[in-house]
Amino acid sequence: MKVAWAGSRETLELSDRMAKLVANDPVFEKFTRPMLGRKELFKNTLRKAAHGWKLIVDLRLTEEEAKWLRLYIDEPAYTDLHWGMFIPAIEGQGTEEQKKKWLPLAQKMKIIGCYAQTELGHGSNVQGLETTATFDPQADEFVIHSPTLTSSKWWPGGLGKASTHALVYARLIVGGEFHGVHGFIVQLRSLEDHSPLPGITVGDIGLKFGNGAYNTMDNGVLRFDHVRIPRNQMLMRVSQVTKEGKYMQSDVPRQLIYGTMVYVRQTIVVDASKALSRAVCIATRYSAVRRQFGSRNGGPETQVIDYKTQQSRLFPLLASAYAFRFVGEWLKWLYMDVKQRLEANDFSTLPEAHACTAGLKSLTTTATADGIEECRKLCGGHGYLVSSGLPELFAVYIPACTYEGDNVVLLLQVARFIVKTVSELGYKQPVGTTAYMGRVATLMQNNCAVRTAEDWLNPGAIVEAFEARAARMAVACGRQLAKFENPEEGFAELASDLVEASVAHCQLIVVSKFIEKLQQDIPGKGVKQSLEILCYVYALFLLHKHQGDFLAVGYLTPKQALLANDQLRTLYSKVRPNAIALVDSFNYTDHYLGSILGRYDGNVYPKLYEAAWEDPLNDSDVADGFHQYVQPILKQKLHSAKL
Numbered sequence: 226m227k228v229a230w231a232g233s234r235e236t237l238e239l240s241d242r243m244a245k246l247v248a249n250d251p252v253f254e255k256f257t258r259p260m261l262g263r264k265e266l267f268k269n270t271l272r273k274a275a276h277g278w279k280l281i282v283d284l285r286l287t288e289e290e291a292k293w294l295r296l297y298i299d300e301p302a303y304t305d306l307h308w309g310m311f312i313p314a315i316e317g318q319g320t321e322e323q324k325k326k327w328l329p330l331a332q333k334m335k336i337i338g339c340y341a342q343t344e345l346g347h348g349s350n351v352q353g354l355e356t357t358a359t360f361d362p363q364a365d366e367f368v369i370h371s372p373t374l375t376s377s378k379w380w381p382g383g384l385g386k387a388s389t390h391a392l393v394y395a396r397l398i399v400g401g402e403f404h405g406v407h408g409f410i411v412q413l414r415s416l417e418d419h420s421p422l423p424g425i426t427v428g429d430i431g432l433k434f435g436n437g438a439y440n441t442m443d444n445g446v447l448r449f450d451h452v453r454i455p456r457n458q459m460l461m462r463v464s465q466v467t468k469e470g471k472y473m474q475s476d477v478p479r480q481l482i483y484g485t486m487v488y489v490r491q492t493i494v495v496d497a498s499k500a501l502s503r504a505v506c507i508a509t510r511y512s513a514v515r516r517q518f519g520s521r522n523g524g525p526e527t528q529v530i531d532y533k534t535q536q537s538r539l540f541p542l543l544a545s546a547y548a549f550r551f552v553g554e555w556l557k558w559l560y561m562d563v564k565q566r567l568e569a570n571d572f573s574t575l576p577e578a579h580a581c582t583a584g585l586k587s588l589t590t591t592a593t594a595d596g597i598e599e600c601r602k603l604c605g606g607h608g609y610l611v612s613s614g615l616p617e618l619f620a621v622y623i624p625a626c627t628y629e630g631d632n633v634v635l636l637l638q639v640a641r642f643i644v645k646t647v648s649e650l651g652y653k654q655p656v657g658t659t660a661y662m663g664r665v666a667t668l669m670q671n672n673c674a675v676r677t678a679e680d681w682l683n684p685g686a687i688v689e690a691f692e693a694r695a696a697r698m699a700v701a702c703g704r705q706l707a708k709f710e711n712p713e714e715g716f717a718e719l720a721s722d723l724v725e726a727s728v729a730h731c732q733l734i735v736v737s738k739f740i741e742k743l744q745q746d747i748p749g750k751g752v753k754q755s756l757e758i759l760c761y762v763y764a765l766f767l768l769h770k771h772q773g774d775f776l777a778v779g780y781l782t783p784k785q786a787l788l789a790n791d792q793l794r795t796l797y798s799k800v801r802p803n804a805i806a807l808v809d810s811f812n813y814t815d816h817y818l819g820s821i822l823g824r825y826d827g828n829v830y831p832k833l834y835e836a837a838w839e840d841p842l843n844d845s846d847v848a849d850g851f852h853q854y855v856q857p858i859l860k861q862k863l864h865s866a867k868l
């Protein structure tokens with residue numbers, strides 16, 4: 226199962242080596258992180274990033290090894306944006322000449338870059354950005370300017386204190402004409418002493434949610450006062466500005482300017498499976514350690530993992546972690562395919578790649594953020610302790626629902642794609658993830674054939690149920706929209722229904738990709754069988770949770786919905802014997818997990834007890850402040866009898 230989770234034996238071995246390298250290095254200690262003040266915390270992150278880079282260079286780590294190393298260091302840092310957005314943006318939007326100039330500098334870390342798109346007043350609406358880049362043909366330069374307070378760049382990670390350069394998204398103005406938003410490489414700080422260059426105001430935006438958590442990152446604010454950059458620092462793969470001041474659009478679609486977001490959204494789906502699996506690993510191991518009630522004749526109490534309520538909350542999350550892992554693997558394939566096509570100037574699959582990355586990013590991050598919080602509750606009171614690892618994991622993770630596109634805004638993008646597909650059904654055969662809509666007549670007509678709980682253990686029955694629900698919801702939205710004279714007005718009015726239809730479509734993708742995964746050769750005794758059980762748990766859990774949809778569109782009867790729930794209960798009993806093995810298969814070191822409750826050896830109580838004494842409040846028996854603030858109250862002579 227470890228191999229199935231990792232994707233291949235090579236990846237398992239490689240990631241395991243990197244995990245151990247980090248776990249055994251004292252520089253990467255992270256237990257005290259939530260207690261550090263902001264300055265100390267940030268300096269410590271810089272130290273870890275520097276040490277990580279030294280290891281990469283000294284040990285001549287490959288790009289793949291370096292990625293795993295950074296993952297296991299497990300501390301948001303400017304390097305995430307440098308490697309994760311700045312470099313990919315140049316790769317995707319730069320010309321060959323630009324790549325030749327900038328990529329070696331960035332890859333050797335001679336410059337540090339960030340991705341500066343969002344502004345104080347504008348995030349989701351990228352076309353509404355206010356920063357301007359005005360071409361000056363005399364000087365052959367662009368003038369980058371922040372005309373208003375709301376145009377201040379706000380949020381970019383790594384911008385506040387670390388970056389020397391930024392990829393700045395600004396409105397292009399050539400000859401007095403606006404040409405939409407484009408990306409520009411702008412130097413922010415001196416490469417000698419790191420001080421901000423003239424015309425640049427830059428700093429950190431302040432503390433964020435949670436202790437430690439995302440506060441290791443210097444999310445920044447940036448303003449430009451007529452900062453000049455050479456013309457060739459506009460990324461010019463999509464469109465060009467000539468020396469003479471001519472704006473030229475190539476054959477490449479404008480949307481490629483948003484390409485870095487597509488790339489990162491794709492990586493976020495696999496990351497969701499990592500974050501959720503960490504939380505599930507902690508909650509599952511602890512649920513086997515924790516006992517409550519049910520002692521007979523003085524024997525041990527019941528392990529809480531044996532309660533059906535615990536199982537019905539925990540096992541769907543375990544199944545979701547696996548589902549997100551496999552859909553993430555598929556999405557990575559889809560992205561690589563699109564990338565190759567784009568290089569060959571084939572843009573036909575870009576809309577589907579955008580819809581899939583947007584929708585699956587939204588679906589998986591929402592479920593993961595909710596799932597981490599559920600895991601905290603599954604651990605009872607001890608889950609609220611920072612040493613459980615769950616509060617920090619939650620605090621670090623939740624912005625994923627917002628960054629790289631607010632999850633609702635992204636689902637509305639999926640809705641546009643679905644509505645367009647439905648409207649074209651008469652004359653265009655849908656392909657890829659919308660191919661099922663090509664069978665819309667059958668899906669609208671046929672109803673579920675399930676008669677017994679066992680009938681639900683059938684991939685065909687499950688896929689058809691999810692297809693029928695998604696198709697019927699999409700068609701219903703299409704019909705409602707048709708009643709509006711102005712389509713944009715209709716879209717705005719029906720936005721909530723459209724979002725629900727998008728969720729149904731995305732859930733269908735995850736379920737189908739899990740089922741497709743099981744059609745592959747999966748080596749290892751019992752591995753495939755265990756994954757089949759998890760796949761059914763995932764699908765039937767969703768069906769149960771959203772049974773209102775399946776019933777409302779008229780595909781299921783209430784009896785069939787009840788049978789699905791009966792089957793789900795049986796499946797939980799099948800997951801239970803392997804639950805610990807299924808989380809051990811994530812192969813997480815205790816260092817990466819960062820949780821006393823989730824320790825591999827299960828030695829929870831002694832370690833919790835020990836850790837309590839390490840709290841700074843326990844440095845002395847009598848607290849600092851006692852004599853000043855508590856003792857006077859204790860010694861106070863009160864005159865009123867009532868008091």
Ligand SMILES: CCCCCCCC/C=C\C/C=C/C(=O)SCCNC(=O)CCNC(=O)[C@H](O)C(C)(C)COP(=O)(O)OP(=O)(O)OC[C@H]1O[C@@H](n2cnc3c(N)ncnc32)[C@H](O)[C@@H]1OP(=O)(O)O
Binds near residue numbers: 342492575629
């Ligand atoms: C491996 C390491 C990875 C490390 C990563 C580290 C993560 C670190 C953590 C945080 C970093 C965070 C970074 C950020 O948050 S960066 C900022 C991200 N910002 C956003 O995501 C903004 C969201 N908004 C948008 O994407 C867009 O503005 C929009 C899509 C919501 C709307 O855009 P607009 O231009 O108004 O488009 P329309 O709706 O009018 O659509 C026009 C047309 O274009 C299509 N389209 C839109 N986006 C894309 C795209 N990305 N790719 C392809 N096509 C796209 C859209 O579908 C329309 O098509 P049409 O209907 O056929 O005309």
Ligand SMILES: Cc1cc2nc3c(=O)[nH]c(=O)nc-3n(C[C@H](O)[C@H](O)[C@H](O)COP(=O)(O)OP(=O)(O)OC[C@H]3O[C@@H](n4cnc5c(N)ncnc54)[C@H](O)[C@@H]3O)c2cc1C
Binds near residue numbers: 627720
């Ligand atoms: C931790 C973190 C790191 C970040 N890192 C970066 C970075 O490195 N670089 C960068 O450029 N940016 C970064 N961002 C910014 C991030 O990309 C934006 O915050 C994000 O795109 C959401 O935009 P917003 O803040 O404008 O939200 P808003 O759009 O203002 O959202 C507010 C509310 O309005 C709703 N809403 C907005 N538009 C619509 C609509 N059309 N229909 C219905 N509802 C709508 C949303 O659903 C939400 O509920 C980061 C943000 C965070 C939190």
